[in-house]
Amino acid sequence: MKAGDVVQYRTGSQQLMKDWNLSLLANLIRKNPKISRAELTALTNLSPTTVSSLVAELIDDGLVRETGVRDSQSGRKPILLEFVPEGRIGIGVSINHDGIKVALVNLLGEPLYIFEGRASLEHEKAVLAQVEQGIEECIAHAKEQNLQDRIYGIGIGVLGLVEGTKSRYLLGNTWHSIDLAPIVEKHPKFYFSIENDINAMALGEVWFGQGKEAKHLLYVYLGYGLGVGVIIDGKLYRGAFGSAGELGHVSVSHGDFKCRCGLTGCLGVIADGAHVMLRIKRAIEEGTSTSISPDNLTFESFLDAAKTGDPFCNELLDELISNLSRAIISAVNLFDPGLVIIGGFFSDPKHPASSRLISTIQNNSLASYRDDFRILASNFGDNSGVIGAAAAVLKNVFDLQLTQEQIS
Numbered sequence: 001m002k003a004g005d006v007v008q009y010r011t012g013s014q015q016l017m018k019d020w021n022l023s024l025l026a027n028l029i030r031k032n033p034k035i036s037r038a039e040l041t042a043l044t045n046l047s048p049t050t051v052s053s054l055v056a057e058l059i060d061d062g063l064v065r066e067t068g069v070r071d072s073q074s075g076r077k078p079i080l081l082e083f084v085p086e087g088r089i090g091i092g093v094s095i096n097h098d099g100i101k102v103a104l105v106n107l108l109g110e111p112l113y114i115f116e117g118r119a120s121l122e123h124e125k126a127v128l129a130q131v132e133q134g135i136e137e138c139i140a141h142a143k144e145q146n147l148q149d150r151i152y153g154i155g156i157g158v159l160g161l162v163e164g165t166k167s168r169y170l171l172g173n174t175w176h177s178i179d180l181a182p183i184v185e186k187h188p189k190f191y192f193s194i195e196n197d198i199n200a201m202a203l204g205e206v207w208f209g210q211g212k213e214a215k216h217l218l219y220v221y222l223g224y225g226l227g228v229g230v231i232i233d234g235k236l237y238r239g240a241f242g243s244a245g246e247l248g249h250v251s252v253s254h255g256d257f258k259c260r261c262g263l264t265g266c267l268g269v270i271a272d273g274a275h276v277m278l279r280i281k282r283a284i285e286e287g288t289s290t291s292i293s294p295d296n297l298t299f300e301s302f303l304d305a306a307k308t309g310d311p312f313c314n315e316l317l318d319e320l321i322s323n324l325s326r327a328i329i330s331a332v333n334l335f336d337p338g339l340v341i342i343g344g345f346f347s348d349p350k351h352p353a354s355s356r357l358i359s360t361i362q363n364n365s366l367a368s369y370r371d372d373f374r375i376l377a378s379n380f381g382d383n384s385g386v387i388g389a390a391a392a393v394l395k396n397v398f399d400l401q402l403t404q405e406q407i408s
């Protein structure tokens, strides 16, 4: 099993869409709410009989339902079809610097239940125990809602380099690892996907978020860790060794800050959330005047202090936006995506810091002359990790031909 593989452990109980045409129709109905069988026939090269029979299969399978008729002046009123959001549900697991989160997610990418844990990433057993607790709570919630038969699989988005069920990651200067095999083995009925957390977030945007229909996009995550998920030609690009998109190790400065990778001037050391918190803490200890309280030191409180005119926070934010935007502009110029999505701390479009970052990138990229080049903030807020992890497995409901070939 390599990152992105969706492993099929389930046999029998749930019908799979083995037919390409079924996937095609399911996707068309998902993307075009209230569509008729005649319109599906017109959009495809399928015969009306084939469309009717495949739609009947999708209805039997619980993925599609009829929803009234369209008013028509003459002839028979066409019956309209719509997608059933809870036709399949996934369990999304997010394990990263922001904590541990597990959510039950429907086919619209909406969390139906959320579990949050705070186990330290240094302690593998504690992390696994909290992930398992979250999964059990999600299954229990699905049972309460009579949706237990709709659970399709479990997607896990985990920080670091993912190989098979294992992930390796650096905390400080020490390598740690986590093996998710016990979770997989405990749930033999489900499909599983294990993916780098930021790559999973990019998939979440493609399937459920701001990136729908985008063929080339960069998903930029700016949180306590930094990273980019690269989508090229509609597919996730992982690189030769699975570490594509390591934005935190892009060199942006000649500064003295040495990175754990051995270089100096890496973006992560200057601009990831953890280092920004550290710099504020040190400055307060050294007597720098600021309105921010050391007892309430979060990235959000830092951004809010800058918003209210705190000179120290404003200066730090200026530096941060300058460094982040330089690295992101470089990535945009290298990959030429039509769309950039910003997730994490800068994803509130109403916050002046977010709009400043977005406009700096927008105005200074080579693509800035293009009217159709867009930079958007993610709509997922704190849930991008779990929605993305769930998307990494749920996408296979519609993309079964990829599952069969074990590619993504």
Ligand SMILES: [Zn+2]
Pocket (backbone or CB within 6 Å): 248, 249, 250, 259, 260, 261, 262, 263, 266
């Ligand atoms: Zn580095």
